[in-house]
Amino acid sequence: MKIFTAEQIRAWDQFTISHEPVPSIQLMERASIAVAHWISENCKYHRKAVVFCGNGNNGGDGIAVARMLYQKGFDVDVFVNNLKEKFSHDALVNLKRLRDISGISIKKFSDIDDYNFDDKTMIVDALFGTGLSRSLEGEYKEVVNQLNAKKNIKISIDVPSGLPTDKIIENKDCVFNADYTLSFQSWKRTFLHPEAGEYTGKVFILDIDLSKEYAESVAAEYNVIDDHLIDSIFQPRKEFSHKGTYGKVMMIAGSYGKVGAAVLATKSALKTGAGLTFTLAPECGYEILQTSCPEAMFFAGGKEHIENFDVDENMTCGIGPGLGTHPQTEKSFLNFLKGYNTPLILDADALNMISKDSKNLKFIPEKSILTPHPKEFERLFGKTDNSFDRLELAREKAKELHVYIVLKDHHTQIINPKGEVYYNITGNAGLAKGGSGDILTGILTSLLAQGYSEEDTCILGVWLHGKAADFASEKYSKESMLPTDVINELGSVFKELNKRTEKDL
Numbered sequence: 001m002k003i004f005t006a007e008q009i010r011a012w013d014q015f016t017i018s019h020e021p022v023p024s025i026q027l028m029e030r031a032s033i034a035v036a037h038w039i040s041e042n043c044k045y046h047r048k049a050v051v052f053c054g055n056g057n058n059g060g061d062g063i064a065v066a067r068m069l070y071q072k073g074f075d076v077d078v079f080v081n082n083l084k085e086k087f088s089h090d091a092l093v094n095l096k097r098l099r100d101i102s103g104i105s106i107k108k109f110s111d112i113d114d115y116n117f118d119d120k121t122m123i124v125d126a127l128f129g130t131g132l133s134r135s136l137e138g139e140y141k142e143v144v145n146q147l148n149a150k151k152n153i154k155i156s157i158d159v160p161s162g163l164p165t166d167k168i169i170e171n172k173d174c175v176f177n178a179d180y181t182l183s184f185q186s187w188k189r190t191f192l193h194p195e196a197g198e199y200t201g202k203v204f205i206l207d208i209d210l211s212k213e214y215a216e217s218v219a220a221e222y223n224v225i226d227d228h229l230i231d232s233i234f235q236p237r238k239e240f241s242h243k244g245t246y247g248k249v250m251m252i253a254g255s256y257g258k259v260g261a262a263v264l265a266t267k268s269a270l271k272t273g274a275g276l277t278f279t280l281a282p283e284c285g286y287e288i289l290q291t292s293c294p295e296a297m298f299f300a301g302g303k304e305h306i307e308n309f310d311v312d313e314n315m316t317c318g319i320g321p322g323l324g325t326h327p328q329t330e331k332s333f334l335n336f337l338k339g340y341n342t343p344l345i346l347d348a349d350a351l352n353m354i355s356k357d358s359k360n361l362k363f364i365p366e367k368s369i370l371t372p373h374p375k376e377f378e379r380l381f382g383k384t385d386n387s388f389d390r391l392e393l394a395r396e397k398a399k400e401l402h403v404y405i406v407l408k409d410h411h412t413q414i415i416n417p418k419g420e421v422y423y424n425i426t427g428n429a430g431l432a433k434g435g436s437g438d439i440l441t442g443i444l445t446s447l448l449a450q451g452y453s454e455e456d457t458c459i460l461g462v463w464l465h466g467k468a469a470d471f472a473s474e475k476y477s478k479e480s481m482l483p484t485d486v487i488n489e490l491g492s493v494f495k496e497l498n499k500r501t502e503k504d505l
């Protein structure tokens with residue numbers, strides 16, 4: 001799914017209005033029906049809605065939603081800033097319709113203090129949407145701060161008011177703090193960055209049937225990985241195939257005290273479906289690996305740390321989990337890197353060793369996949385002020401080095417050598433534990449070995465990792481789920497993917 005800027009969204013709106021064609025007021029009605037439907041389907045306990053409306057079209061949506069919720073049996077009140085202020089044309093049409101309904105009272109912001117926000121009341125925010133042009137000030141700032149202080153459930157229409165759509169938030173002290181954001185048609189970039197995460201709550205994207213022609217024809221540099229993209233990438237296993245069909249994985253991982261990382265990476269490579277899996281690890285890991293991963297074959301690369309990277313070019317190598325940065329490991333790894341020309345998966349200590357000298361970057365084979373977390377990224381490429389700047393630096397570096405960068409984050413970003421970005425939306429905070437990255441390395445190495453392109457490997461691999469984590473958190477909770485549970489859920493994800501490829505009779 002493409003991510004459009006606020007400006008492109010406005011153009012998308014206009015394109016739909018003129019090409020469908022549909023009057024703009026009808027499009028507002030469509031958007032509002034989607035919101036009112038979502039609320040009435042999901043809010044069973046909260047039967048009273050208090051809707052805060054601005055003067056633009058976001059406010060217009062809010063006013064229309066108020067009418068619809070009232071018609072669905074909710075108690076509804078509407079707050080506007082100033083009835084004498086200029087409303088957008090469509091907001092005004094909806095305001096007139098609302099005035100015909102005697103059961104809804106229209107109040108002023110200054111009435112908030114006397115209003116009864118009982119525990120059955122939900123607060124609906126329709127102050128500003130994609131038209132926000134500056135930080136909130138004055139009465140708007142005050143009302144947002146007053147509402148944020150309430151314990152009631154809070155729902156934002158399209159965008160939490162005060163949050164920009166496609167640039168980093170500058171003024172954090174006046175943004176509506178939503179529990180749920182019901183956004184129209186596509187993701188907004190800010191929702192996917194950690195700086196804004198605390199304002200959106202859970203995001204639901206509502207389909208309001210904006211023009212498909214526009215969405216297909218307009219280029220976007222930023223995308224969200226959705227089921228449609230995953231289904232176009234995933235290849236079910238062929239019946240007449242053998243282990244040679246699914247490639248050879250070489251996990252290069254582990255050192256004394258960190259053999260567990262090699263186990264996790266190896267297990268996930270196996271569980272992702274590689275034909276043959278080998279692990280190059282120090283001898284101290286021999287019994288551990290042979291016992292915990294009997295399906296994999298062991299190569300000794302040293303005693304307590306790897307000091308011999310002797311690898312065949314027909315293997316797909318994933319390097320880094322638990323490797324350590326012993327000088328002998330480093331020397332041998334950098335020598336190997338200088339002489340190896342096939343794409344690699346590089347993670348953790350492999351990245352840390354490369355980052356010791358920026359000259360090492362040029363030894364990374366083209367089309368390799370680098371999987372840094374923010375700290376590793378900083379060591380490799382330098383410090384940035386925020387996650388937006390970090391992503392732009394990653395785009396520059398991916399283009400310059402001709403590599404794929406998997407920037408691990410709450411919504412991991414995949415950057416291809418053209419600088420295009422794919423945000424992942426599977427996964428959860430249960431992955432914020434040691435070992436989660438080792439699993440991702442195993443998954444990616446396995447997919448690349450099986451013949452997926454580098455780009456498809458990144459997209460499918462990151463999505464799989466997050467989806468398995470979502471299944472694990474449902475079973476065990478975000479707190480208790482372990483990386484091992486994530487590996488064990490890979491099977492359930494593949495079952496679901498296979499089911500989606502079956503043709504119905």
Ligand SMILES: NC(=O)C1=CN([C@@H]2O[C@H](COP(=O)(O)OP(=O)(O)OC[C@H]3O[C@@H](n4cnc5c(N)ncnc54)[C@H](OP(=O)(O)O)[C@@H]3O)[C@@H](O)[C@H]2O)[C@H](O)CC1
Nearest residue numbers: 013028031056057058128129130131132133134135158184
């Ligand atoms: N395609 C869709 O997704 C649809 C979206 N709809 C809804 O429309 C809004 C966008 O509506 P728009 O009127 O463009 O913008 P807003 O309602 O967000 O706000 C615009 C007005 O607010 C003023 N403004 C902006 N920032 C501030 C501020 N900090 N303080 C005070 N006033 C502010 C702005 O004034 P300017 O001075 O900037 O000109 C405007 O007057 C979208 O989010 C959806 O909810 C459609 O209903 C359906 C299709």
Ligand SMILES: [K+]
Nearest residue numbers: 125128157159
């Ligand atoms: K809003």
